[in-house]
Amino acid sequence: MRRNARYREHIVLTEDYPEIQAAVDSFLAPEADDPGRHYQKYEASRLIQVALDKLPPKYGDALEWKYIEGYSVKEIALKMDLSPEAAQSLLARAKRAFQEIYSTLARPVFEEARS
Amino acid sequence: MKGTQSHKDHSDKDRVAELFQHASARERPPAADELAIRKALHAEWSGMTKQRRRRKALFTLAAAASVVLAVMVGVNLTRSPQPLEPVTQVAVVEKQRGSIRVLPGVSGNTQNQGESSALMSGQQLVTGKNSGLALRWFNGESIRLDESTELRLSSASEIHLLAGQIYLDTDEADTVGQLQITTPAGLVRHIGTRYMTAVSGGVTSVSVREGQVLLDMEGMETLAERGDQLKVDPAGTLARQTIPTYGDLWQWTEELAPAFSSDGRSMVDFLDWVGHESGRLVEFASPAAQKLAGETLLRGKVDMDPMQALTVVLQTSDLMSETSAGTIVVRLRSGG
Numbered sequence: 001m002r003r004n005a006r007y008r009e010h011i012v013l014t015e016d017y018p019e020i021q022a023a024v025d026s027f028l029a030p031e032a033d034d035p036g037r038h039y040q041k042y043e044a045s046r047l048i049q050v051a052l053d054k055l056p057p058k059y060g061d062a063l064e065w066k067y068i069e070g071y072s073v074k075e076i077a078l079k080m081d082l083s084p085e086a087a088q089s090l091l092a093r094a095k096r097a098f099q100e101i102y103s104t105l106a107r108p109v110f111e112e113a114r115s
Numbered sequence: 116m117k118g119t120q121s122h123k124d125h126s127d128k129d130r131v132a133e134l135f136q137h138a139s140a141r142e143r144p145p146a147a148d149e150l151a152i153r154k155a156l157h158a159e160w161s162g163m164t165k166q167r168r169r170r171k172a173l174f175t176l177a178a179a180a181s182v183v184l185a186v187m188v189g190v191n192l193t194r195s196p197q198p199l200e201p202v203t204q205v206a207v208v209e210k211q212r213g214s215i216r217v218l219p220g221v222s223g224n225t226q227n228q229g230e231s232s233a234l235m236s237g238q239q240l241v242t243g244k245n246s247g248l249a250l251r252w253f254n255g256e257s258i259r260l261d262e263s264t265e266l267r268l269s270s271a272s273e274i275h276l277l278a279g280q281i282y283l284d285t286d287e288a289d290t291v292g293q294l295q296i297t298t299p300a301g302l303v304r305h306i307g308t309r310y311m312t313a314v315s316g317g318v319t320s321v322s323v324r325e326g327q328v329l330l331d332m333e334g335m336e337t338l339a340e341r342g343d344q345l346k347v348d349p350a351g352t353l354a355r356q357t358i359p360t361y362g363d364l365w366q367w368t369e370e371l372a373p374a375f376s377s378d379g380r381s382m383v384d385f386l387d388w389v390g391h392e393s394g395r396l397v398e399f400a401s402p403a404a405q406k407l408a409g410e411t412l413l414r415g416k417v418d419m420d421p422m423q424a425l426t427v428v429l430q431t432s433d434l435m436s437e438t439s440a441g442t443i444v445v446r447l448r449s450g451g
Binding site: 017020021023024027035039044045046048049052053060063064067068069095098099102 | 130131132133135136137138139141202219
């Protein structure tokens with residue numbers, strides 16, 4: 001029963017940000033000559049930067065440092081003059097905000113593919 | 116429950132991390148500009164996330180659809196386009212003067228026009244001061260952009276005019292009536308014509324040189340014909356006045372007229388082109404003048420303002436012209 005509940009919640013999450021899953025899938029898909037697929041892949045990548053730009057500055061910076069430049073939470077905390085716990089908390093909020101904005105931006109790209 | 120939460124976080128983290136593997140660090144704007152840019156973008160983010168939360172709370176398909184639409188409209192008004200149609204080539208550059216910028220739609224970074232003559236749906240064009248651009252749409256329509264104009268090539272059937280003015284000439288189009296222009300006042304559609312649409316200071320205007328144009332303001336359609344100018348102010352008030360189809364208002368469109376390819380064509384063909392591009396009526400003073408124009412064959416390419424071209428080309432013949440308001444009269448140099 002507990003396993004079922006966990007499983008359901010996982011599915012709900014995937015449904016909640018289907019665009020992020022679709023973007024990851026587009027990157028993992030083999031190269032294709034299909035211009036539509038190529039366009040999706042290009043947009044999925046470009047919109048990461050667009051979404052980062054739209055976030056509050058601290059959120060965008062923290063995500064960029066962690067996921068693109070590879071800084072540890074401790075290093076990010078030092079850069080932002082925060083405690084490691086506060087930095088971890090900020091990263092979690094930043095990640096949620098990023099998921100929201102990225103999903104909104106990417107929706108037209110992947111909706112078109114589904115239709 | 117805690118275990119569920121842990122599973123959830125892990126799952127999210129993996130997806131976001133995987134996503135970021137395909138991103139590179141952002142380029143930083145000059146420090147002086149960064150604060151202002153960030154403030155503007157953050158304001159947009161706040162609006163978008165609020166809309167998403169509202170969508171979740173409503174929790175019905177119909178409500179969700181409307182919020183998605185609202186978000187999409189918001190994004191489209193403030194950001195690079197997210198075209199719903201596949202990216203396609205919609206036009207080629209036929210003529211340009213001054214500096215032209217092509218802002219990234221979906222196919223690349225900002226570039227100066229001249230690097231490529233092909234224009235794709237989703238791209239945004241910006242003409243600078245003392246600049247201009249003439250495009251040939253995929254169906255043959257001629258589209259010209261005046262200086263300080265900004266528009267988006269939304270799709271093969273839609274141009275979104277954000278500022279400045281554009282001119283459409285459907286004379287050489289193989290299909291007519293498919294292209295519409297979105298303006299703050301509404302949609303502008305045409306039925307085989309030459310006309311200008313302008314957006315400036317919140318005022319949208321449509322000036323018709325030939326044919327008919329429909330302005331659709333949220334379902335209320337207004338027809339404009341040759342010599343009509345419609346103006347809609349920011350409050351949505353519509354006014355109509357009569358304008359000349361030649362002269363100063365149209366001068367910039369003439370400067371961007373496509374070159375006239377004269378090889379094997381007669382002086383009559385050339386005069387037709389001058390009349391078409393200048394918005395003036397061409398008349399012959401005598402049958403003899405008309406006969407000579409028909410018998411005179413031209414060679415080469417005429418690539419200049421049509422009224423200048425008229426003077427230059429006629430000097431090579433026994434014909435001369437007099438221009439009076441909206442009429443060009445062509446006569447023999449010897450009289451008649």
